[in-house]
Amino acid sequence: MLELLGFYDELDDRPGRPNGSIRDAVRPAGEPDESSLVVYLDAGHVLIDVMEAGRDVITGDAHRHSLGCSSPVTDGTWLWRLDFPHYVETHHVLLPEAFVEHVRGLNHQMPALVTARFAPHYNEILPLIGWASAVLWQSTEAVLEPEPRAVMGKAEFDAAILAQERNRPHGNWAKPRKPRRG
Numbered sequence: 001m002l003e004l005l006g007f008y009d010e011l012d013d014r015p016g017r018p019n020g021s022i023r024d025a026v027r028p029a030g031e032p033d034e035s036s037l038v039v040y041l042d043a044g045h046v047l048i049d050v051m052e053a054g055r056d057v058i059t060g061d062a063h064r065h066s067l068g069c070s071s072p073v074t075d076g077t078w079l080w081r082l083d084f085p086h087y088v089e090t091h092h093v094l095l096p097e098a099f100v101e102h103v104r105g106l107n108h109q110m111p112a113l114v115t116a117r118f119a120p121h122y123n124e125i126l127p128l129i130g131w132a133s134a135v136l137w138q139s140t141e142a143v144l145e146p147e148p149r150a151v152m153g154k155a156e157f158d159a160a161i162l163a164q165e166r167n168r169p170h171g172n173w174a175k176p177r178k179p180r181r182g
Contacts, residue, residue: 002121003077005099006084007129010057011070018128022057022093030092031100036108041085043110044073047122054083058091072129076113077102079125112143 008022019025031037054069055062069083078099087093 002074002079002125003096003099004125004129005078005080005096006087006093007081008057011054011081011083012130022087022091025087025091025093026058027092027094030088031095033104033108034088034092037095037100037103038085038089040075040103040106040108040110041073041080041088044075044080045110045113046082047072047074050082056086056090058087063090072126074113074118074122075106075110076118079129112145114143115141 004018007018008025009020010022048071050069050071052070053062053066055066063083063086066083069081071082073080073082073084088095
């Protein structure tokens with residue numbers, strides 16, 4: 001069975017998610033190697049690309065994983081949402097010691113996904129995270145190597161948002177317009 005990370009109550013419309021409330025997991029500081037743990041989480045195998053946008057459930061702000069935020073991601077042993085690295089680097093959410101030891105044991109390198117070992121777990125875990133209607137594992141490849149994917153860093157994302165806000169003409173676009181003359 002796959003272990004679950006970051007499936008919090010606030011990230012779903014159904015209460016009783018496997019990892020409880022995210023507010024209980026927030027800490028003032030993270031692990032000493034938190035940045036390496038975030039890189040590891042960002043490098044995971046995306047199982048299903050979800051076309052949606054979400055915001056940080058604590059601050060309400062957009063973040064670097066807003067697009068496709070609930071896409072399930074794995075390393076073959078653990079399963080998390082695509083936006084979980086955001087909560088680790090921004091809110092320093094508590095990581096299970098078993099996960100931290102697992103990643104450190106891999107020297108923070110994403111392993112290949114071995115289909116024969118992974119497929120049965122995929123099929124049994126998706127209904128538990130609300131994906132009961134997901135298609136069963138269909139990969140015919142024996143081993144899936146991690147594919148590099150471009151992931152914008154938090155500082156880069158924050159700078160882009162700041163630049164976008166500075167480039168808005170006349171301030172806020174949500175400002176009501178003046179009525180037209182008749």
